[in-house]
Amino acid sequence: MIWTDSARQARSWSARLMVCVALSGLGACASGPREARILAITPGYAATKVNTAIFRHHAIITQDGRQFVSFYDPEGYVLIAWRDLPSQTWTIHRTDWKGRVRDAHDVISLGISTDGLLHISYDHHGHPLRYRRSATPLDPTTFGPLVPMTGQREKRVTYPQFVNLADGTLLFFYRDGGSGNGDLCINRYRVEDRSWEVLQHPIISGEGKCNAYWCRPAVGTDGSLQLAWCWRRTGDAATNSRICYAGSRDGGRTWTRSNGEPYALPITPETAEVVDPVEENNNLSNQDSSDVDSHNRLHVVVRMNDETKVPNFVHIWFDGERWRRVQVSHFTGRYDLKGGGSLRTPLSRGDLFLDADDTVYILYRDNRQDSHPMVARAAAPDYDTWTHFALADVNLLQWEPNYDIVRWKREGILDLFILPTDQGNHETVTATGPQMASVLEWRP
Numbered sequence: 001m002i003w004t005d006s007a008r009q010a011r012s013w014s015a016r017l018m019v020c021v022a023l024s025g026l027g028a029c030a031s032g033p034r035e036a037r038i039l040a041i042t043p044g045y046a047a048t049k050v051n052t053a054i055f056r057h058h059a060i061i062t063q064d065g066r067q068f069v070s071f072y073d074p075e076g077y078v079l080i081a082w083r084d085l086p087s088q089t090w091t092i093h094r095t096d097w098k099g100r101v102r103d104a105h106d107v108i109s110l111g112i113s114t115d116g117l118l119h120i121s122y123d124h125h126g127h128p129l130r131y132r133r134s135a136t137p138l139d140p141t142t143f144g145p146l147v148p149m150t151g152q153r154e155k156r157v158t159y160p161q162f163v164n165l166a167d168g169t170l171l172f173f174y175r176d177g178g179s180g181n182g183d184l185c186i187n188r189y190r191v192e193d194r195s196w197e198v199l200q201h202p203i204i205s206g207e208g209k210c211n212a213y214w215c216r217p218a219v220g221t222d223g224s225l226q227l228a229w230c231w232r233r234t235g236d237a238a239t240n241s242r243i244c245y246a247g248s249r250d251g252g253r254t255w256t257r258s259n260g261e262p263y264a265l266p267i268t269p270e271t272a273e274v275v276d277p278v279e280e281n282n283n284l285s286n287q288d289s290s291d292v293d294s295h296n297r298l299h300v301v302v303r304m305n306d307e308t309k310v311p312n313f314v315h316i317w318f319d320g321e322r323w324r325r326v327q328v329s330h331f332t333g334r335y336d337l338k339g340g341g342s343l344r345t346p347l348s349r350g351d352l353f354l355d356a357d358d359t360v361y362i363l364y365r366d367n368r369q370d371s372h373p374m375v376a377r378a379a380a381p382d383y384d385t386w387t388h389f390a391l392a393d394v395n396l397l398q399w400e401p402n403y404d405i406v407r408w409k410r411e412g413i414l415d416l417f418i419l420p421t422d423q424g425n426h427e428t429v430t431a432t433g434p435q436m437a438s439v440l441e442w443r444p
Helices: 405-411
Strands: 002-004 012-016 035-044 060-063 066-072 077-084 091-098 108-112 118-122 131-133 157-164 170-178 181-190 195-205 211-214 225-232 240-248 273-276 289-292 298-305 311-318 323-327 351-354 360-365 373-378 387-390 414-418 435-442
Touching: 035 066, 035 077, 060 108, 060 405, 060 414, 066 108, 066 414, 066 435, 077 118, 108 157, 108 170, 118 157, 118 170, 170 195, 170 211, 181 211, 195 225, 225 289, 225 298, 240 298, 273 323, 298 351, 311 360, 405 414
Parallel strands: 289 351
Antiparallel strands: 002 091, 012 035, 035 435, 060 066, 066 077, 077 091, 108 118, 118 131, 157 170, 170 181, 181 195, 211 225, 225 240, 240 273, 289 298, 298 311, 311 323, 351 360, 360 373, 373 387, 414 435
């Protein structure tokens, strides 16, 4: 079913930015831009954060001037909306595909290949692959039936992610297996015959002892593909440990450590380069994000305990010679990240990106600051002074950030997918009813 926006769905307004958030110990405050525009789309499912889990890649993406957003509607059906930039009018297509929205792992991920075809993967947490491809470029109304990709290692899929290399080549990342016992696999799309091939099955293996939880992959202008990840030993989030690194200069075929030393594949817990040896029971988050700077060097954000045992953001980056780290936030108030399933946390995971001057931005949400969409920002080269400010005076509950990476890198405009979503501990479903899905547009 397709419809154009009703007056309610099409409304656009400017969200007044908050003045400095004066939370004790937060860090320096700064005003952001005077206005951030919010473009409403239509209501979405909000009783879990299945629509706003940070590992969605992509929740929002632009190709050839057309921007796409995907999420589950209030009944759990996959919905795809699009607009032709700079239009503020959305066209909405509700599919007849339904997802298990009660489990926040069963996210929707969109991808676009260089032939303009749309790719979508959705609704699995250790389930068989669910993947479709459009028949017509940039037309989400032409998605075909469920089909396999390679037919290999597709029975226990979680965390689908589409990633474009600098030349547009489309890759597909996913976990084969389960928490505490799984492998990271990568497929490559072949435009010439519209088929998928195995790139690495796997690239990182827990060897049955653990699994890798990777941050959003980073792509350099030099064609590099770079990964940071932590290991988890069991299904309990408290067993997250050790932040590691691998990079590729040939589209994911071969991989090296930060010093250029080649890996024998797959990478294992014994062979991985350890960037930060953080131990278990330190509230280390998994599946945060990464990006590269103008020198194509990796930057990562994670949450972990500070010296006072309080979870705070840490920025880790490679300066060309060594790995460095700095604490981004100074929140107070302890809590524990432990147990299985999706967790309810006061502080979201962070979504990191850089601008042309190598300024680092980290998007996040903090319940102690009324769950507003927040930004932490610091300048190169030492990133030792961080300012924090809100983008809009809206309460997003347990939301986590997802932004349009393509539009940011091409135009310097941040389009952030926002939807107030709630989440109970260990996959508990809340009583939160449907909430308005929107795109927040900001020009730093």
